Amino acid sequence: MTTEQAIALTQQYLMSTYRRAPVAFSHGEGVWLVDLEGKRYLDFVGGIAVSALGHAHPVLVAAIQAQAARLLHVSNLYHIAEQAYLAQWLVEHSACDRAFFCNSGAEANEAAIKLSRKWGKRNGANRYEIIVAHQSFHGRTMATLAATMQPKYQEAFSPLPPGFVPVPFNDLEATRAAVTERTCAVLLEPIQGESGIQPATLEYLTGVRGLCDERGLLLMLDEVQTGIGRTGTLFAYEQYGIVPDVLTLAKGLGGGFPIGAMLARESACGFSPGDHGSTFGGNPLACAAALAVLRVVEGERLAERAVAMGSVLAAGLRVLVDGGLAKAARGRGLLLALELNGEAAPVVDACRREGLLVNAVAPTALRFAPPLVVQRSEIEQALEILGRVLEAPQAPAGTGAPVQ
Numbered sequence: 001m002t003t004e005q006a007i008a009l010t011q012q013y014l015m016s017t018y019r020r021a022p023v024a025f026s027h028g029e030g031v032w033l034v035d036l037e038g039k040r041y042l043d044f045v046g047g048i049a050v051s052a053l054g055h056a057h058p059v060l061v062a063a064i065q066a067q068a069a070r071l072l073h074v075s076n077l078y079h080i081a082e083q084a085y086l087a088q089w090l091v092e093h094s095a096c097d098r099a100f101f102c103n104s105g106a107e108a109n110e111a112a113i114k115l116s117r118k119w120g121k122r123n124g125a126n127r128y129e130i131i132v133a134h135q136s137f138h139g140r141t142m143a144t145l146a147a148t149m150q151p152k153y154q155e156a157f158s159p160l161p162p163g164f165v166p167v168p169f170n171d172l173e174a175t176r177a178a179v180t181e182r183t184c185a186v187l188l189e190p191i192q193g194e195s196g197i198q199p200a201t202l203e204y205l206t207g208v209r210g211l212c213d214e215r216g217l218l219l220m221l222d223e224v225q226t227g228i229g230r231t232g233t234l235f236a237y238e239q240y241g242i243v244p245d246v247l248t249l250a251k252g253l254g255g256g257f258p259i260g261a262m263l264a265r266e267s268a269c270g271f272s273p274g275d276h277g278s279t280f281g282g283n284p285l286a287c288a289a290a291l292a293v294l295r296v297v298e299g300e301r302l303a304e305r306a307v308a309m310g311s312v313l314a315a316g317l318r319v320l321v322d323g324g325l326a327k328a329a330r331g332r333g334l335l336l337a338l339e340l341n342g343e344a345a346p347v348v349d350a351c352r353r354e355g356l357l358v359n360a361v362a363p364t365a366l367r368f369a370p371p372l373v374v375q376r377s378e379i380e381q382a383l384e385i386l387g388r389v390l391e392a393p394q395a396p397a398g399t400g401a402p403v404q
């Protein structure tokens, strides 16, 4: 198939839910993707912070092949050894005590929302409100959309489930003022991803932890985008010196194989059999893939690598800012954004034509989330392309507009 044919079939047969760039890939290796015509691209999108190990990592490929040949699926009617090992690994490496597995970030947050509602019913008379931040992103299901405080995602789908109370991000006083006798939890991203890579301040996150302790609320951190080494520690919360009561993960956890997880401290674990479930969640294949990812992340110290390589990339982005080619760089580890002087879409398109994949995380900002295995030379190559593109006059916008 050619890219042209892939585009034609997509336009004819798929629902129009994505603004796609005019490119289709055949295969990948490490940080590189190859399109159907054989052109090579440096992948600094990383499947939107998913491909932690890069493409076709031999350990992940071997784990998936071996598990697929042994056992794909049995259902949660039975004990699943791979699921138990994965839960053990995550519990031993986090502040949480138990895990629930599902298939995506939205499902992990749905599970967290349900867990906190049940917890709220047990710990007071009908506490069900969850405080969330403006510009948050927690998913596309109806409850996670209700928690996603961005009107552009919500407007077409009202009425949304009630019980989500918005406050400005990084505003501790507003968060404190939003707590009522009905509040059961606060749900936050430690670094807001889809609204442009906006980190929570240390004062805010430690302040919210204190507020939750004081008022008896669950602190639920959505680390779907920031987790699994991406920001320089296995979980971003470690950099804030706090622990959450509930933690949600997906994206990097499977390195490209779909899996989500909700972890919780024992005190928050109120589910009983029948309360929640998923046919596919935590099946042997998904868990074998995630275990392989986590063992490589730990064994190859990829979180530390995210710090080292992230500082190379951030320094290069700051050079572009200092040279007047962009406005500001922000983020942590290998989750970075560059605020541009103008529209991001034509820059995304021009970079792609030059063999660099980046995406517009906001109308005027680029996101960089390359695989954690990225090499210094690949970062230098990406910065060289980006610098060249930013220096050239931009063509009108094509398909590089912000999409999630």
Ligand SMILES: Cc1ncc(COP(=O)(O)O)c(C=O)c1O
Pocket: 104, 105, 106, 107, 109, 137, 138, 139, 140, 189, 193, 194, 222, 223, 224, 225, 250, 251, 404
């Ligand atoms: C912080 C955060 N939470 C939740 C989600 C939803 O994850 P998924 O697309 O796997 O449902 C995303 C996706 O971008 C995200 O960035």
